[in-house]
Amino acid sequence: MKDEYINWGRDYHGEFVCPECNAEGMTVRGINKTTLKRLFFCPSCKKSQYQSRTIDEIKMIKDPINSDIAWYTNHRINDFICPNCQDRNIYICQIDNMKKRFKCRTCKKTQCDSVSLLNNIVFRFNQNSLPVETYKWENDKWDLRAINPNFDDRDRRHYHVNFGVFKLYWFKCVIKEYVYYLCKLGTAFATIQNYLYCLKPFSIYLNKSHVSGFDEINRDLFLDYIVSENRSITQKLVAARKFFTVGTIQGWFNINQDIIRDADYPKRHYGNPDPISNTVRKQIEENLHLLPDPIARMWLICYFAAMRPSELALLNQDCLVREGQHWKIVWRRKKGKNQHEIPISRTIAKVVQEQQEYIKNLWGDSWKYLFCHYQGLSFTDPLMPKLEAVKTVLPVHNANPLLTSIRTLIIALDIKDENGQPAKFHENLLRPTRLTQLFEQGHDLAVVSAWAGHKHLATTSTYYTQVSCELMEREAGHIQKALVNSNGHRVLYESFPKSFWENPTAHKLELSSTHINTPIYGYCGLPLDQDCHKFRACYTCQSFVATLDKLPQYLKTRDELRAKQAKAMSAGQEVLVEQFSTQADRLDDIIAGLQQEVA
Numbered sequence: 001m002k003d004e005y006i007n008w009g010r011d012y013h014g015e016f017v018c019p020e021c022n023a024e025g026m027t028v029r030g031i032n033k034t035t036l037k038r039l040f041f042c043p044s045c046k047k048s049q050y051q052s053r054t055i056d057e058i059k060m061i062k063d064p065i066n067s068d069i070a071w072y073t074n075h076r077i078n079d080f081i082c083p084n085c086q087d088r089n090i091y092i093c094q095i096d097n098m099k100k101r102f103k104c105r106t107c108k109k110t111q112c113d114s115v116s117l118l119n120n121i122v123f124r125f126n127q128n129s130l131p132v133e134t135y136k137w138e139n140d141k142w143d144l145r146a147i148n149p150n151f152d153d154r155d156r157r158h159y160h161v162n163f164g165v166f167k168l169y170w171f172k173c174v175i176k177e178y179v180y181y182l183c184k185l186g187t188a189f190a191t192i193q194n195y196l197y198c199l200k201p202f203s204i205y206l207n208k209s210h211v212s213g214f215d216e217i218n219r220d221l222f223l224d225y226i227v228s229e230n231r232s233i234t235q236k237l238v239a240a241r242k243f244f245t246v247g248t249i250q251g252w253f254n255i256n257q258d259i260i261r262d263a264d265y266p267k268r269h270y271g272n273p274d275p276i277s278n279t280v281r282k283q284i285e286e287n288l289h290l291l292p293d294p295i296a297r298m299w300l301i302c303y304f305a306a307m308r309p310s311e312l313a314l315l316n317q318d319c320l321v322r323e324g325q326h327w328k329i330v331w332r333r334k335k336g337k338n339q340h341e342i343p344i345s346r347t348i349a350k351v352v353q354e355q356q357e358y359i360k361n362l363w364g365d366s367w368k369y370l371f372c373h374y375q376g377l378s379f380t381d382p383l384m385p386k387l388e389a390v391k392t393v394l395p396v397h398n399a400n401p402l403l404t405s406i407r408t409l410i411i412a413l414d415i416k417d418e419n420g421q422p423a424k425f426h427e428n429l430l431r432p433t434r435l436t437q438l439f440e441q442g443h444d445l446a447v448v449s450a451w452a453g454h455k456h457l458a459t460t461s462t463y464y465t466q467v468s469c470e471l472m473e474r475e476a477g478h479i480q481k482a483l484v485n486s487n488g489h490r491v492l493y494e495s496f497p498k499s500f501w502e503n504p505t506a507h508k509l510e511l512s513s514t515h516i517n518t519p520i521y522g523y524c525g526l527p528l529d530q531d532c533h534k535f536r537a538c539y540t541c542q543s544f545v546a547t548l549d550k551l552p553q554y555l556k557t558r559d560e561l562r563a564k565q566a567k568a569m570s571a572g573q574e575v576l577v578e579q580f581s582t583q584a585d586r587l588d589d590i591i592a593g594l595q596q597e598v599a
Helices: 119-125 153-158 169-185 189-208 219-228 233-250 278-286 293-305 309-313 346-363 401-413 427-440 445-452 457-463 469-481 498-502 548-570 574-598
Strands: 024-031 038-041 048-050 060-062 070-072 090-096 099-104 110-112 141-143 160-162 320-323 326-333 338-344 373-375 388-390 508-511 520-524
Touching (some): 153 189, 169 189, 293 309, 293 427, 427 445, 548 574
Antiparallel strands (some): 508 520
């Protein structure tokens, strides 16, 4: 920075500290014309000092937000204190991505602005919407609200688009046509932003390749572009394909639709759902009372209804509907573009009513949504003592109050998973966790799919329900209970009546003795409403089901029957001999079948 911008004797008189005596009040005496270094004089010790840095190292930087403010590099800012060492030795380094970066020359730590004054940040902390800017085609910055006024509150954070990143003028003009077209179709602002983000690298590639028009874009060029990209290639292909299709239909250009083929898309690997484990979920639910009531209600309603976080954010106050003695929640789903409803318990209905009353006490009828955003979220105290409601819809990602609060709760209580590791949480996990729970509780997959609002059962089974180890053990346990019949042959679990699947205990036989003093262990495979014609002769009945866990009892009973058989034979009791012999023979078959299963 040149000294013509600063009057050193007037603006900085007495602000410098002498390095010899540490006294304040040094003044500038002049500048060495050879080294371009300033000469400072200390009135206390009467010594002169040259500056350590040359004039060329001091630069003026305009503030990106306030154009009338200028910052000077390598110049100490007297009013700033280092948050690390509390020393007043702060200098500005640079301005990067709208953030000013400062450095403390005492502790060598770099600090930056606590908040970037971007549109989405300003909107998050501003309870009033910013005014709609006038739409002008020639401008590089558009306010999409001026083109499409029919948008929801979730899109208020994405309404600004910047075409300045597209350097090719001919490409930028068509991109503007495309954005205008999407706005008129009612496309979500966030989706438009994503399309522009994905088309930006293609624009940069065209500029580097010196392409001068759409007639030069062909498959060979696009294949070279695909090879040059190594991140988010699927999203970029989707955005480019949609752009080429719409542009060709609208007549903006004429590109062969075979330029992007299905084989160009990378193979997608679909992972199994990863719901919150029961161990972690139970610990969180047991401590929800430590959170502020409105945030605890977010968990209860979102989890019970298996809502997406975006649906919870736009849930209206009038979502609760009563039909006689039954309650249900009704809401509009943005993703499915339809209305969805599920039945709820009286407990959840009461939670919704409490939240309705909370919102009405805050803002009356001026806020139509059931939930709102908050400032003053704490990352250490689950009680959130500085929490302040903001008339803004719930944001996504790290700013979401439910996400922040649950993670704070996990850290404060040191909640661990079943492997003893610190628990992890994201609000997107609530939906698959709830659907998996419904499935494990025994609800039919069609019911779980209807609860989720899916059009296809495959969507529910593939992406939202997980067969847990506990469920496999439980089902395997049921199957292993029905191993062999009275002939010692293996029996299929599915061959027994439905009442046996739903409640095996109702078919359980645990008779310690009979009229001939023979205990019976196992299960009866007859339907509960069918009469038994083999009373007390279960071991000889084809409906009898032997279980592996009773093998020691079968061995003991068989030996007792053989002993009774020998005693009856010596006493000449032929009827009892036949009864004991028949039961013992059947038990031999059962034991042999069970031992074969073990082997």
